[in-house]
Amino acid sequence: MTVGMKYAVTIALSDPHRSADPPPTAERRQIAAHGASRGSVPGTAQAPEGRKKTPHVHILPIRCGARTLATCLILSSTLIACARQKSPDTPQTVSSTLLPTAMNSDDPAPKPSINSARAMQYVRDVVAFGPRPIGSPNHKKLETYIVSHLKGVTVEDDAFTADTPEGKFPVRNIIAKFPGTRDGIIVIAGHYDTNYPLRNTGYVGANDGGSSTAILLELANHLRDKKRDGYSVWLLWTDGEEAVKQWSATDSLYGTRHLAEKWEKDGTLKKIKAFLLTDMIADADLNIDQDMNSTPWLESVVLQAATRLGYQSHFFGRSLPIEDDHLPFVHMGVPSADLIDMDYGYNDVFHHTPQDTLDKLSPKSLEIVGSVLLETVRLLDKM
Numbered sequence: 377m378t379v380g381m382k383y384a385v386t387i388a389l390s391d392p393h394r395s396a397d398p399p400p401t402a403e404r405r406q407i408a409a410h411g412a413s414r415g416s417v418p419g420t421a422q423a424p425e426g427r428k429k430t431p432h433v434h435i436l437p438i439r440c441g442a443r444t445l446a447t448c449l450i451l452s453s454t455l456i457a458c459a460r461q462k463s464p465d466t467p468q469t470v471s472s473t474l475l476p477t478a479m480n481s482d483d484p485a486p487k488p489s490i491n492s493a494r495a496m497q498y499v500r501d502v503v504a505f506g507p508r509p510i511g512s513p514n515h516k517k518l519e520t521y522i523v524s525h526l527k528g529v530t531v532e533d534d535a536f537t538a539d540t541p542e543g544k545f546p547v548r549n550i551i552a553k554f555p556g557t558r559d560g561i562i563v564i565a566g567h568y569d570t571n572y573p574l575r576n577t578g579y580v581g582a583n584d585g586g587s588s589t590a591i592l593l594e595l596a597n598h599l600r601d602k603k604r605d606g607y608s609v610w611l612l613w614t615d616g617e618e619a620v621k622q623w624s625a626t627d628s629l630y631g632t633r634h635l636a637e638k639w640e641k642d643g644t645l646k647k648i649k650a651f652l653l654t655d656m657i658a659d660a661d662l663n664i665d666q667d668m669n670s671t672p673w674l675e676s677v678v679l680q681a682a683t684r685l686g687y688q689s690h691f692f693g694r695s696l697p698i699e700d701d702h703l704p705f706v707h708m709g710v711p712s713a714d715l716i717d718m719d720y721g722y723n724d725v726f727h728h729t730p731q732d733t734l735d736k737l738s739p740k741s742l743e744i745v746g747s748v749l750l751e752t753v754r755l756l757d758k759m
């Protein structure tokens with residue numbers, strides 16, 4: 377499921393010694409390049425010990441400056457769920473550079489927003505299907521539901537059969553394409569399948585699976601029938617993100633591993649300027665984590681977007697390495713950023729439990745992430 381390990385994070389957004397990140401034209405960086413010794417806490421960083429079921433992650437939250445010493449102490453948390461972990465061979469005390477680049481406060485561009493009530497209704501609709509693990513009738517119904525909301529949009533499938541520890545399953549990534557005037561593609565992705573091992577527990581994945589499905593549907597409303605003066609935007613509903621037995625490199629990310637390989641072969645991959653992933657983004661107490669496996673300059677753009685909209689306090693309050701659908705693309709050199717809130721309920725207690733239900737969610741959180749995504753796209757278009 378995840379790698380059990382300890383690590384320390386000591387980045388501080390206010391660190392004046394950190395410079396702005398390079399633009400997207402800079403050489404793409406791989407995960408391995410993120411490792412740095414700067415600012416490590418002695419004795420807290422160590423090499424991975426191999427895969428363990430319940431990793432203990434020691435986190436020194438960033439932005440400790442104004443907080444009490446107690447809140448700045450190294451925290452311990454247990455990550456359960458969609459195996460999110462650090463790269464197996466990169467013990468890292470990341471020194472990331474997430475200072476927003478110089479912002480033009482005179483930027484007259486209107487601040488984007490989404491229809492959060494409509495987005496929330498999508499979550500309700502999706503949850504109403506019940507558990508939606510791969511291979512289930514409810515999953516099939518959701519596929520139809522997603523495509524039915526994309527009328528008039530160019531939609532492509534990446535459908536295949538996945539060989540899993542629980543047998544063979546049909547997997548279908550759904551891609552909606554919104555062409556732009558610039559050469560290049562921004563992908564915004566999120567998974568729509570729900571946890572397989574919990575399929576008979578009443579688990580509906582309102583946040584984990586539901587929120588990502590819904591935010592993409594709402595973004596489609598903002599992209600359709602509009603001429604894009606910028607990169608093409610592809611919305612990608614990924615499938616088979618969840619492990620069917622226990623998270624591992626081979627039991628997880630079925631859809632994106634297949635798609636990244638396909639896009640590498642057909643030449644699509646090198647056109648992708650940014651891969652923006654959403655996962656578990658509707659928690660009423662929204663804290664988007666800074667993922668140490670993501671691409672720093674792209675996270676910097678996301679933070680810049682959040683700051684312009686006044687939502688920066690919901691972003692990157694702590695750092696941890698996360699395994700998610702972006703990883704197959706990260707490994708192939710695609711600039712990627714995972715927007716995920718891995719603190720779903722106190723100590724992440726609702727994550728991958730039947731308590732992942734609608735009452736924990738807020739349309740405001742959907743509004744925050746949706747509008748930040750649109751603003752991020754706008755900023756990328758200008759770079």
Ligand SMILES: [Zn+2]
Binds near residue numbers: 584618728
């Ligand atoms: Zn999950």
